[in-house]
Amino acid sequence: MSDDGQIEGVSFWNFGAHVNGCLFGAEGAVYFALADGSVARLADPACASADRYGLHGGAILCQAPAPDGGLFTGGDDGRLVQLAPNGESVDLASLPGRWIEHLAVSPVSSALAMASGKNVFFFPGPDAEGIDLGALPSAASGLAFSPDGGLLAAAHYGGATLWDFSGESTSLARIALRGLCLTPVFDPTGRYLAVANQEKFVSLADLAGGAVRELTGYARKPLSLCFAATADTLLTSGNSGFTAWDLDREGADLPLQIQFAQQEETHQTTVAAHPLFPVALGGFSEGSVFVAELTAKAAIYVFNLEAHKVTALAWSADGLHACGGSASGVCFTALLPALLGA
Amino acid sequence: MRIPVTILTGYLGAGKTTLLNRILTENHGRRFAVVVNEFGEIGVDNELVVGADEEIFEMNNGCVCCTVRGDLMRILGSLAKRRGAFDAILVETTGLADPAPVIQTFYMDEDTFDACTLDSVVTVADAANIEAQLARGHEAVDQLVYADLIILNKADLLTAAELARVQFRVNTVNPYARLIVAERCNVGLDAVLERKSFDLTRLLAIEPELLTGDAAHVHDDGIADVSLASGVPLDEDRFKAWLGELLRTKGQDILRSKGILDVAGARRLVFQGVHMFSEFSTGRPWNEGEKRASKAVFIGRGLDRQALTAGFAACAKGAKA
Numbered sequence: 321m322s323d324d325g326q327i328e329g330v331s332f333w334n335f336g337a338h339v340n341g342c343l344f345g346a347e348g349a350v351y352f353a354l355a356d357g358s359v360a361r362l363a364d365p366a367c368a369s370a371d372r373y374g375l376h377g378g379a380i381l382c383q384a385p386a387p388d389g390g391l392f393t394g395g396d397d398g399r400l401v402q403l404a405p406n407g408e409s410v411d412l413a414s415l416p417g418r419w420i421e422h423l424a425v426s427p428v429s430s431a432l433a434m435a436s437g438k439n440v441f442f443f444p445g446p447d448a449e450g451i452d453l454g455a456l457p458s459a460a461s462g463l464a465f466s467p468d469g470g471l472l473a474a475a476h477y478g479g480a481t482l483w484d485f486s487g488e489s490t491s492l493a494r495i496a497l498r499g500l501c502l503t504p505v506f507d508p509t510g511r512y513l514a515v516a517n518q519e520k521f522v523s524l525a526d527l528a529g530g531a532v533r534e535l536t537g538y539a540r541k542p543l544s545l546c547f548a549a550t551a552d553t554l555l556t557s558g559n560s561g562f563t564a565w566d567l568d569r570e571g572a573d574l575p576l577q578i579q580f581a582q583q584e585e586t587h588q589t590t591v592a593a594h595p596l597f598p599v600a601l602g603g604f605s606e607g608s609v610f611v612a613e614l615t616a617k618a619a620i621y622v623f624n625l626e627a628h629k630v631t632a633l634a635w636s637a638d639g640l641h642a643c644g645g646s647a648s649g650v651c652f653t654a655l656l657p658a659l660l661g662a
Numbered sequence: 663m664r665i666p667v668t669i670l671t672g673y674l675g676a677g678k679t680t681l682l683n684r685i686l687t688e689n690h691g692r693r694f695a696v697v698v699n700e701f702g703e704i705g706v707d708n709e710l711v712v713g714a715d716e717e718i719f720e721m722n723n724g725c726v727c728c729t730v731r732g733d734l735m736r737i738l739g740s741l742a743k744r745r746g747a748f749d750a751i752l753v754e755t756t757g758l759a760d761p762a763p764v765i766q767t768f769y770m771d772e773d774t775f776d777a778c779t780l781d782s783v784v785t786v787a788d789a790a791n792i793e794a795q796l797a798r799g800h801e802a803v804d805q806l807v808y809a810d811l812i813i814l815n816k817a818d819l820l821t822a823a824e825l826a827r828v829q830f831r832v833n834t835v836n837p838y839a840r841l842i843v844a845e846r847c848n849v850g851l852d853a854v855l856e857r858k859s860f861d862l863t864r865l866l867a868i869e870p871e872l873l874t875g876d877a878a879h880v881h882d883d884g885i886a887d888v889s890l891a892s893g894v895p896l897d898e899d900r901f902k903a904w905l906g907e908l909l910r911t912k913g914q915d916i917l918r919s920k921g922i923l924d925v926a927g928a929r930r931l932v933f934q935g936v937h938m939f940s941e942f943s944t945g946r947p948w949n950e951g952e953k954r955a956s957k958a959v960f961i962g963r964g965l966d967r968q969a970l971t972a973g974f975a976a977c978a979k980g981a982k983a
Contacts, residue, residue, distance in 0.1 A: 338744070338745075437715060459715070499722040518719075540772055543773075
């Protein structure tokens with residue numbers, strides 16, 4: 321860190337609105353989706369100025385990267401919008417009077433899914449008409465595609481619904497889970513589906529064997545989930561530090577929970593695993609950002625987003641850059657070496 | 663800063679929407695986000711009017727009364743991201759809604775609790791029909807029981823004698839709520855908004871009726887309220903253990919509970935509960951020379967007054983365990 325408080329390789333921004341999510345576009349730009357309905361775009365992580373695009377009449381509630389660059393956003397104005405890298409935007413769907421709350425994009429194709437209340441819509445491609453997959457038992461609380469794009473999972477009260485697109489016709493299966501299920505996440509191999517739960521646990525469904533384990537030991541709802549690049553560790557928010565579940569325990573019935581880098585009077589709100597290395601970023605309720613080395617189960621403090629809750633963290637696909645944002649609109653972009661050497 | 667939320671409830675046709683439209687159109691300098699069930703009924707063009715599909719979820723503890731509104735958790739969580747665009751939130755329930763899951767959402771969901779604070783439960787009652795509605799089923803009863811403000815609307819449709827009878831009837835269901843008689847919901851909005859009724863630190867200031875002493879009233883709708891008092895300081899740990907066990911075993915029938923307690927400390931210990939949920943806080947300090955006392959109120963169905971009285975008395979410091 322320099323004498324004037326600057327950290328080499330880290331840039332800070334303030335976009336003045338709650339950051340609902342952030343992501344790296346396929347073209348290398350950085351996007352911050354904001355609750356004032358706009359998107360802030362940095363042409364590259366080190367650029368000096370941001371472009372701002374007012375896309376929604378209300379708040380942006382969900383966002384996902386578009387396959388050819390740019391991003392998709394869903395809002396409480398009932399619109400699904402695509403922002404292209406050249407700044408042009410187009411409406412892909414409109415559900416007047418409803419909220420579009422969740423989006424997921426296939427990792428391997430241009431397929432897109434969105435959820436509004438109980439209804440989930442599947443778009444085979446951005447130019448294709450959305451297919452209504454039918455009503456869930458209750459409102460969707462999260463969507464995720466499997467790594468091969470063959471499965472789409474929607475979390476809801478009482479479990480998760482899985483649509484299988486790999487066959488000639490779409491089939492549907494339902495995993496019964498207790499209570500209100502939240503964020504669903506597939507592991508990199510596609511074997512496990514982790515689903516956060518309202519009541520402070522995570523359900524880990526083994527899609528190959530059918531077993532479901534409940535991972536308990538949380539102070540708060542573990543809303544943010546991700547798998548380490550090595551697929552052997554599930555990371556979640558919900559405690560005062562990093563929470564890692566070691567999934568690779570031969571002969572053990574339950575994964576082992578390891579908490580590390582616990583902090584006082586705060587809790588982790590967001591966690592993002594590096595796409596290639598055993599490294600993760602963790603964001604906390606009082607604005608601090610830590611970088612963790614997962615093999616050593618240790619983390620170091622990097623910086624603080626002006627004491628505002630960290631609401632979003634993301635890595636670029638090549639793992640060289642990270643970005644994040646907070647409830648007040650304070651955001652950052654950072655180079656990996658800057659994070660590790662801070 | 664948590665966003666204050668006012669719950670607006672009442673039986674079908676009582677006048678909730680009339681009150682809501684008044685709040686949204688009158689020049690009071692406040693901006694509201696509104697969560698409604700009947701999207702088309704609001705005659706106001708407001709981008710912050712949100713339609714809700716009532717989704718009541720049971721918690722995993724197996725208790726049927728531990729329910730929350732899943733839709734509210736999502737909506738309030740999203741609205742909280744737009745803090746600054748409005749000053750407060752109004753939530754209108756359906757005409758047949760049980761207010762308990764709405765109230766419990768604020769205490770059982772940590773994210774809702776962090777973002778919002780339950781300001782008050784306002785129940786609009788149709789003066790001409792409330793007696794029949796109370797006789798018809800538990801919905802109207804529950805809506806009155808959970809209220810901290812009852813607007814007895816359409817009073818112009820009754821004679822003075824009829825109105826007095828209805829007021830008495832409403833008061834027997836919930837003697838602890840403030841009652842305002844109104845025509846076409848013509849109440850001063852200052853009386854409706856920013857009441858801070860669920861702020862435990864204000865419990866004494868807003869409910870002086872709590873200090874009226876031991877009493878029990880059983881009404882013909884099966885609802886009873888039991889008021890307990892003690893001039894002997896209570897043992898805090900013992901009281902918390904007793905209340906916890908009471909709500910765990912009888913919480914399904916205890917709709918509301920609240921109290922102001924002397925635990926021989928410098929400040930009052932205050933609590934409130936809805937079904938099995940309860941919260942404690944430290945209240946105002948006792949003044950020097952002030953007469954100390956403990957008061958607790960339980961409203962519910964099938965309450966055993968004798969058992970409650972005995973249990974409460976056993977919480978006194980020095981009482982035999």
